[in-house]
Amino acid sequence: MFIPGDALPARPPMSDEKSKVTAIGIGSAGTRIVSLLSKKSLLVDRFAYVSCDSADLAGTDGLGVLVDSPVDQKLTPAMARGLAMRDRVRIKELVEGSKVVFVVAGLGGATGSGIAPYVASVAQESGATTVGVAVMPFEFEKKMRFYAGVSLRHLRAQSRGVVVIDNDTLMRSSPDDSTLPDLYVSANTEAVRSLGALLSAAAEGSVPVGLNKLLGTVIRDGYSLLGVSTSDAPDKAEEGLAGAVVSLSKLAETKTATHAVVILSGDGSLSGQEVGMVVGRLGTMMRNQGVDVEYCVGSHASPQLQVSLLASGFTSTKYDEYDPLDRLLGGRAIDDEMDASFTEGLEALSPCD
Numbered sequence: 001m002f003i004p005g006d007a008l009p010a011r012p013p014m015s016d017e018k019s020k021v022t023a024i025g026i027g028s029a030g031t032r033i034v035s036l037l038s039k040k041s042l043l044v045d046r047f048a049y050v051s052c053d054s055a056d057l058a059g060t061d062g063l064g065v066l067v068d069s070p071v072d073q074k075l076t077p078a079m080a081r082g083l084a085m086r087d088r089v090r091i092k093e094l095v096e097g098s099k100v101v102f103v104v105a106g107l108g109g110a111t112g113s114g115i116a117p118y119v120a121s122v123a124q125e126s127g128a129t130t131v132g133v134a135v136m137p138f139e140f141e142k143k144m145r146f147y148a149g150v151s152l153r154h155l156r157a158q159s160r161g162v163v164v165i166d167n168d169t170l171m172r173s174s175p176d177d178s179t180l181p182d183l184y185v186s187a188n189t190e191a192v193r194s195l196g197a198l199l200s201a202a203a204e205g206s207v208p209v210g211l212n213k214l215l216g217t218v219i220r221d222g223y224s225l226l227g228v229s230t231s232d233a234p235d236k237a238e239e240g241l242a243g244a245v246v247s248l249s250k251l252a253e254t255k256t257a258t259h260a261v262v263i264l265s266g267d268g269s270l271s272g273q274e275v276g277m278v279v280g281r282l283g284t285m286m287r288n289q290g291v292d293v294e295y296c297v298g299s300h301a302s303p304q305l306q307v308s309l310l311a312s313g314f315t316s317t318k319y320d321e322y323d324p325l326d327r328l329l330g331g332r333a334i335d336d337e338m339d340a341s342f343t344e345g346l347e348a349l350s351p352c353d
């Protein structure tokens with residue numbers, strides 16, 4: 001059982017762990033995705049979790065910080081962040097000694113949106129190269145867009161790069177009558193397949209992208225966006241790649257990307273020629289001959305080919321509209337974190353007449 005504010009279980013000594021890669025899941029979506037990721041064999045050595053909800057931590061296996069929060073109030077992101085600030089020391093312990101930290105959260109709720117940028121700032125301060133992984137709300141969650149947009153801006157400011165994964169992209173293969181928990185399960189499987197292939201260590205039948213190349217793509221001005229697709233057609237490499245480009249084009253103009261990583265996961269029957277075709281054709285499909293392409297190949301049991309496409313350097317994305325404040329301010333900064341230390345949140349104050 002997690003005790004509020006405690007990091008459990010006891011952290012092993014970190015002195016000899018300078019090259020550690022840590023993944024931290026925040027809030028409900030973040031903890032579920034990182035917990036699933038921890039079951040894969042990856043370049044990640046340490047898995048950790050932060051949430052205001054003990055139910056999120058109950059299913060995890062690793063280091064956890066339960067942020068104590070009032071049970072009688074609906075949290076806002078600013079309140080969640082203010083509460084997490086009291087656990088700074090324990091959060092710092094989660095990232096201590098890490099060279100690279102991935103901070104994973106679904107944005108749009110209170111916990112992930114509020115705490116992910118804070119955890120990223122603590123990780124950056126500890127000297128780790130910090131990468132945010134932000135899962136953006138479903139199309140039907142319009143009310144969550146504002147928090148998600150503001151949090152994405154904060155996460156970007158506190159990280160070296162942000163990988164943005166759209167929940168609508170991930171639920172593409174779910175049947176129409178899926179329940180919300182079903183949608184989450186299939187979205188998480190899809191997210192972990194792509195992230196897992198990106199972060200995989202060398203294994204038989206795989207060509208890992210390598211952490212340096214991955215970070216080289218992700219640490220760009222702007223966001224890295226993920227497009228995904230599957231194919232079992234005879235020309236599956238071509239069809240899968242085209243589908244992934246279409247999926248990406250729903251998030252941003254593919255012709256403005258500067259870097260891309262293609263992630264191919266198949267049953268091992270993919271020929272070198274097919275891989276070469278994918279890498280060679282990507283520029284044409286993205287209407288972008290200048291895009292710099294890396295690739296990695298992972299293996300799985302199904303004959304279906306899964307193609308994920310991570311691209312960065314976009315001049316604008318669909319998420320720019322989620323944060324109208326940023327556009328209104330035109331690059332000028334305001335202190336919109338100022339209510340972080342009020343547990344009541346600004347909306348609890350009486351309006352001025």
Ligand SMILES: Nc1nc2c(ncn2[C@@H]2O[C@H](COP(=O)(O)OP(=O)(O)OP(=O)(O)O)[C@@H](O)[C@H]2O)c(=O)[nH]1
Pocket residue numbers: 026027028029030032033052075105106107108109110111112113135136137138141144167170184185187188191
């Ligand atoms: N892919 C995926 N998305 C999820 C999952 N759980 C929630 N989401 C989405 O992630 C976004 C944030 O939701 P939560 O993660 O539930 O929010 P939270 O960070 O726990 O914040 P609270 O409001 O305090 O519960 C929303 O768009 C949700 O639809 C999940 O397991 N997988």
Ligand SMILES: [Mg+2]
Pocket residue numbers: 027028029053109111
């Ligand atoms: Mg939650």
